[in-house]
Amino acid sequence: MNEFYGIDVKNEGRVVQDWFDQLGIEAKSEILNLFLHLQRLPMGRWRRPEYDPLDGEGGISELRADEVSTDDGVAFYRIYGWKRYPESNSYTFLHGTDKDEKNDVVGKESAKRRATQLFGGEAHPHRFDFDR
Numbered sequence: 001m002n003e004f005y006g007i008d009v010k011n012e013g014r015v016v017q018d019w020f021d022q023l024g025i026e027a028k029s030e031i032l033n034l035f036l037h038l039q040r041l042p043m044g045r046w047r048r049p050e051y052d053p054l055d056g057e058g059g060i061s062e063l064r065a066d067e068v069s070t071d072d073g074v075a076f077y078r079i080y081g082w083k084r085y086p087e088s089n090s091y092t093f094l095h096g097t098d099k100d101e102k103n104d105v106v107g108k109e110s111a112k113r114r115a116t117q118l119f120g121g122e123a124h125p126h127r128f129d130f131d132r
Helices: 015-021 025-040 105-119
Strands: 003-009 061-064 068-070 073-083 090-099 123-127
Touching: 003 015, 003 025, 003 105, 015 090, 025 061, 025 068, 025 073, 073 105, 090 105, 105 123
Parallel strands: 003 090
Antiparallel strands: 003 123, 061 073, 068 073, 073 090
């Protein structure tokens, strides 16, 4: 089974864990359903629409939960991360967002910056807690 990690960034804390923890129950439920599905599916079989490798984006990729109905319409939740780190069967979350544009340049740049922090020693992975 695959394992999911967040990152603990120096002077910022557990950024994706904190983002996830503050989400509403509907959003958490859709994201959790996605992770339960991907947890059992070999990484070599991860495909769109749930997973986008984001070719040309420096190694980051995107996990895409189903849309969530809100009072304001529909929300699209995305988590950018790094596949196969720290273990070959793990995915590390670098940035979470409720995406409202087709090409989330800011979110991808944030994920790339955090990947640099992770691989540069300014952040380290922690097991993601879906029940916190």
